[in-house]
Amino acid sequence: MSKNLINWLENLLLWGIIIKLKAMTSFTEENYLKIIYMLTEQNGGNEVSTNELAEITQTKAASVSDMLRKLAEKNLINYRKYQGVTLTKEGQQIALSVIRKHRLWEVFLVDKLGFGWDEIHDIAEQLEHIDSKELTEKLDKFLGSPQFDPHGDPIPDSKGKMPSMASCKLSEVPIDQTVVMVGVLVHSPAFLQHLDKNHITLGSTIKIQEVSEFDKSFTVLLNNNQSVFVSNEVAKNLLVK
Amino acid sequence: MSKNLINWLENLLLWGIIIKLKAMTSFTEENYLKIIYMLTEQNGGNEVSTNELAEITQTKAASVSDMLRKLAEKNLINYRKYQGVTLTKEGQQIALSVIRKHRLWEVFLVDKLGFGWDEIHDIAEQLEHIDSKELTEKLDKFLGSPQFDPHGDPIPDSKGKMPSMASCKLSEVPIDQTVVMVGVLVHSPAFLQHLDKNHITLGSTIKIQEVSEFDKSFTVLLNNNQSVFVSNEVAKNLLVK
DNA sequence: ACTATTTTTTAGGTTTGTCTAAAAATTTGA
DNA sequence: TCAAATTTTTAGACAAACCTAAAAAATAGT
Structure with missing residues (x-):
């Protein structure tokens, strides 16, 4: 029956939307992933604690707990209660993509717009969440595929690989x-x-x-x-x- | 007593925060203001209806009603129930600032990054909400203070004045x-x-x-x-x- | 080893922006 | 002009991301 067919199609469409929503990461989630990445680096690969995250995100530990549960459900972090967190492969990919965008925009702000290296952080914090792969890649080309940002921090490539430099x-x-x-x-x-x-x-x-x-x-x-x-x-x- | 003094200072601080929050406009609010501006233009200065807004924002009329109440409380729109809305001076300023940013970023995307004029709308919809006056003005200079965007739409100046052109x-x-x-x-x-x-x-x-x-x-x-x-x-x- | 302290989680509540369903106001048209 | 149709608003709910207060787990000190 055609009505059944329509219902079936609608269900498929609905599923599609649900899958899309589940795959999406919000502004806030991206921030958590980025911060977890950076703190893990600082800790030499060790787990990041709830309190550390609360401190940096300027929220309360209770809010961090909520978010960690949510990120764990989405398989973006490895989370054992009371034991701190690390990123999964998938979470790391997202974190690196945000860091890539942040650092590319910082190069743009300094090299093209003439900002000082002390003025760009807050603006880049906003720009890093703009969602368009084509934009990121065209920006990268436009800037000459820089390897390091205005503070000397390495810029991961589109696959998430960091250029390394002994220092x-x-x-x-x-x-x-x-x-x-x-x-x-x-x-x-x-x-x-x-x-x-x-x-x-x-x-x-x-x-x-x-x-x-x-x-x-x-x-x-x-x-x-x-x-x-x-x-x-x-x-x-x-x-x- | 010093405790009273501290309470009093805390109250002042609290007030300060409230004033700041009231002055801020969210991503969503900015979108409503921008859309109201554009629809008002199209209507030749007439009020915009709830249903028109629901159609364009892809939400339900009930949600629009809620938002209109909120924008009216902030004195950003003139709102008489059942009679549609227009922007106040203040609302218009915000709308024009968002439109300015949208169109400047469109110029950037086409002139500097090499996007086609058919590919830039969704990206500019995100970039238009980046909040930094210095960024907008430096971007404007970098682009050579363009008067029109890649579709020929006029770009308001930093005071909100539109360049005009008979056509x-x-x-x-x-x-x-x-x-x-x-x-x-x-x-x-x-x-x-x-x-x-x-x-x-x-x-x-x-x-x-x-x-x-x-x-x-x-x-x-x-x-x-x-x-x-x-x-x-x-x-x-x-x-x- | 077992309190005391610290850290983390849970429980329950708020705000923003959305929804559906139903009520109220406006407009239309016979 | 007045009943029907349409538009708009209100009422009540929900999800996301936060909060405070209290409970539970982990850690530390003697």
Whole structure:
């Protein structure tokens, strides 16, 4: 009967919609996945705790618990109650895609629009959730397929593979050695502006002239022949090669 | 007493937050305002009805009613029950800012990333809600402060002023006259792809060679000396100058 | 090893934006 | 003009993402 057929088609359509909804990740879910990815990295691959997530998302632990249950149902995280979480393959893919978009947009904001590296974070936090694969790939081409963002962070490729680069903290480099500034471990506007004021930017050549016994502060020579003072606190957060 | 002082400060803070929340417009609210603006234009300044809004937002009239009550409370629309709505000054400002962002991003997508004019609508619908005045103004500069978007629609300036341009429908132009294509009244991919196939684009020179008595279809001569056939349906939706 | 503390989860509630069903207002047309 | 049809609003519910308060599990200290 044609009415049965129509019902059947409608059911199929309905199923299609349900499957689509289940496959979709919301703005908020994407944020959780991204943060779990970054914290897992920081922890050296260990599980991320509920409280850590609550701290960073600026919500309460109870809200995090709710969300973790939901993400686990969607198979995006590995979740054993009270034991913290890690990402599944699928969750990692989504996290990497969000990070890719975030970092590509940061390159756009600095290279094309002329923003400072201390001004772009909040805008990129919004742009990273724009949903269009074609857009991401065209943006990537337009920017010349950059490997690193304006803070020196690696940009994963469309398959989620991160470019790697050996680097270490400036604080660990021996005296008299000459190195190149390739990244920062802290992204706060205050830190970045401090570097600007001292003419230290991505790509700066840094020669370590003197290290104080007392407070482990550095005096370094930059490529412009300027001699600047670098506290240990700063040196610990500068990546060089 | 210091406890009273603290309470008092907390109250002030709370007030501050409430004021901020009241001043903010959500993604969804922005969409309603934008749509009300566009429908009001189409209606020649008349009120927009609940059903019209339900149709376009793809929701139910009941949901629209709810939202209208909310927007009216925030003084963004003029709303008399059962009488339809218009925007207040404040609502219009927000609508124009969203439209400005939408059209600037469309220029970016076509001019810088190489998208076709039939592929950009859904992406711009997302980008138009990115919240950063500095971003909008830097994007505008980067694009060379364009006056019109890839469909020929005017881009309001940062104060909400629309550039104007006299134009009329191709269907209203007399025979033998030569005009320039400056816009479209329909933005569906199908229509835009049809124009692409006939080599009619923004800026094309069009000379009307022949008009059929029977179906009001046109034969026109383009700047590349190609002669193409234009149905009345198409001619009614082409803006020329 | 067993309290005390901390961490995490559960239970129950709020807001936003949606829904369906039903009521009320407006418009239409004989 | 007044009953029928249409449009709009109200009432009551639901899902997502959050909250507070309280219960349960894990960890730590002696």
